[in-house]
Amino acid sequence: MPEPLLTPAEPGDGALIARWEAGDERAASQLVTRHAAAVSRFVASLGARQDVEEIVQDTFVRAFASVEGFRAESSFRTWLFTIARNLVRDRARSDRTRRVTVPILEEHLATEHDALDRVVADETEDRMRSAVRELSPTQRAVFMLRVTEGLSYREIATVVGTTEGAARVHYHHAMRAIKEFLDD
Amino acid sequence: MTDCPRADVRDLLPDLLHDTLDVSSRAEVERHLTTCASCTQELELLRSLRSALSDAPAVDVTRIAAAVHAARTMAPVAGHERRGATDWRHDWRVAAAILLVALGAGGYALAHASHGSPVTPPVQVASRPGQPVTAGPPLNPGAGQGSPAVATPPNGAATPSGAARPGGAVAAPSTGLMLGAGVSDLPTADIQALLDAVNEMDAIPRADPAPALEPAGEDIL
Numbered sequence: 001m002p003e004p005l006l007t008p009a010e011p012g013d014g015a016l017i018a019r020w021e022a023g024d025e026r027a028a029s030q031l032v033t034r035h036a037a038a039v040s041r042f043v044a045s046l047g048a049r050q051d052v053e054e055i056v057q058d059t060f061v062r063a064f065a066s067v068e069g070f071r072a073e074s075s076f077r078t079w080l081f082t083i084a085r086n087l088v089r090d091r092a093r094s095d096r097t098r099r100v101t102v103p104i105l106e107e108h109l110a111t112e113h114d115a116l117d118r119v120v121a122d123e124t125e126d127r128m129r130s131a132v133r134e135l136s137p138t139q140r141a142v143f144m145l146r147v148t149e150g151l152s153y154r155e156i157a158t159v160v161g162t163t164e165g166a167a168r169v170h171y172h173h174a175m176r177a178i179k180e181f182l183d184d
Numbered sequence: 185m186t187d188c189p190r191a192d193v194r195d196l197l198p199d200l201l202h203d204t205l206d207v208s209s210r211a212e213v214e215r216h217l218t219t220c221a222s223c224t225q226e227l228e229l230l231r232s233l234r235s236a237l238s239d240a241p242a243v244d245v246t247r248i249a250a251a252v253h254a255a256r257t258m259a260p261v262a263g264h265e266r267r268g269a270t271d272w273r274h275d276w277r278v279a280a281a282i283l284l285v286a287l288g289a290g291g292y293a294l295a296h297a298s299h300g301s302p303v304t305p306p307v308q309v310a311s312r313p314g315q316p317v318t319a320g321p322p323l324n325p326g327a328g329q330g331s332p333a334v335a336t337p338p339n340g341a342a343t344p345s346g347a348a349r350p351g352g353a354v355a356a357p358s359t360g361l362m363l364g365a366g367v368s369d370l371p372t373a374d375i376q377a378l379l380d381a382v383n384e385m386d387a388i389p390r391a392d393p394a395p396a397l398e399p400a401g402e403d404i405l
Contacts (some may be wrong), residue, residue, distance in 0.1 A: 025256070036248060043241035051245040054273070061255045062250050063188040066189055125236035132237060148237045150202030153195075168195065175194075175226070179231070 013076035017067055025155065031051045032060055038149055039080050045144040047137065055091070059084040072160050077153065081159040085141070131181035137176050138162075142170040143178075188222040197227050201234060288374060 010148040011019070014035075019027035036056060043055050062083055063070070070079055132140055141160055145151040151159070188194055193216045199205045200213050217224050 025253050026254075028252045029245075032249045032252065036243050036245045037240040042245045044241050045237075052241040053248075056243045057248045057251050060252050064252045065255055079244075094286050128233050128236040130210070132233070144237065146198045147201070147234050150198060150204055170293070172191070172194075179229070182229075 002043050005155075014072060017070065017076065021067065022062065026061075035080055036060075039084050040075060041148060042081050042141075042144060043084050043088060045132075045140055045148075046085060047090070048088050051091070055087050058087055062087075063179040070115055074155055077149070078158055080157045081145065081149075081151075082184040084114050085159055085161075095126050109181060112148060134181055135177060139174040139177070142167050186222065188220050188226070190216060190220070190223070193220075194226065197230055200227065201230050214219060326337065 011030075014033065016027040016031050020031070039059055040052055040056050043052050043059075048055055059080055063076075063080055070076065074082075100147075132143065137144060138160060142156055145156045145159060153164045153171070154166045157164045157173075160167060160170075162170075193213055196205060196209060196213050200210065215228065311345065
């Protein structure tokens with residue numbers, strides 16, 4: 001999915017949120033268009049499979065429903081990631097509680113990541129995806145947020161619910177594990 | 185290849201990749217890269233990983249935006265429901281006010297009765313909003329007192345809950361309260377005090393606080 005680039009002429013997230021609160025519905029559409037791909041990618045990286053779009057939609061609906069609680073201490077995208085992560089976690093807990101679906105376990109994450117497995121056109125890229133899939137869930141979340149989304153360690157700590165220092169350690173452990181996987 | 189010992193520079197490589205470094209940091213990292221093969225290789229690996237992992241599952245942006253808009257249009261409905269609840273509460277308050285006034289009047293009448301004063305005809309007070317109210321004193325509709333013996337419902341019809349008797353007395357329905365005095369027996373100051381007390385109930389919060397986001401903490405999966 002092509003990710004829209006923010007040009008200097010476009011309003012920032014804060015301005016769009018203000019316009020949304022003032023009743024401009026197009027502002028919400030712009031924000032969804034701007035961030036949907038990143039949220040979708042992050043949700044997929046957390047292990048969600050068939051229900052990625054549902055989680056992404058729920059993320060935006062919840063974000064806009066409580067947008068007055070957004071204090072702009074972090075970026076809007078970071079806030080979306082935090083909501084998305086909570087939704088994925090709640091869904092995983094619910095699945096485990098109901099025992100209706102197959103529990104999401106590390107083994108499954110390592111072998112059934114449909115979102116990343118869709119098209120394997122290049123063997124090198126496939127090996128890179130495999131290397132990331134081998135990471136622990138937290139390492140993978142931290143690594144994806146750092147490398148594909150460009151978040152700072154402070155932002156990552158907010159999303160993942162850890163400290164800045166721990167996020168840094170997770171990143172370096174992930175980098176080390178990926179290098180070792182690719183060197184094998 | 186062993187990792188470069190400059191962890192501070194390696195920390196910044198993703199930021200260089202996303203072009204989010206300030207000028208001085210960027211210059212420092214780029215200077216380091218000219219002499220460090222390990223970091224140069226790691227930057228290339230990060231660039232390849234970013235490309236390999238950039239594929240996002242397709243989502244229907246239009247549908248998501250529509251869901252956001254739909255949720256917003258539902259919000260005023262919810263607000264209306266809240267207002268409805270408030271209206272109900274307001275009606276309840278009116279009924280409570282009437283009940284309080286009637287109880288006060290009853291007490292007043294009893295106090296008078298204990299001093300040998302004649303007891304006024306009974307007053308019926310509706311136990312809930314919307315139920316007809318019959319009022320008491322002296323209450324002879326034909327005597328030109330101006331105060332109706334039987335309150336009429338909104339449609340103007342005489343109340344079916346109690347049949348007027350020749351002497352002006354009213355048959356009490358089973359749900360009504362029979363009290364010994366009329367509202368008009370209360371001093372104006374007492375009535376005002378009761379109404380003021382009811383009005384203070386507006387301080388009750390009208391909405392529950394919005395649920396806070398569940399704090400993140402443990403591993404997701």
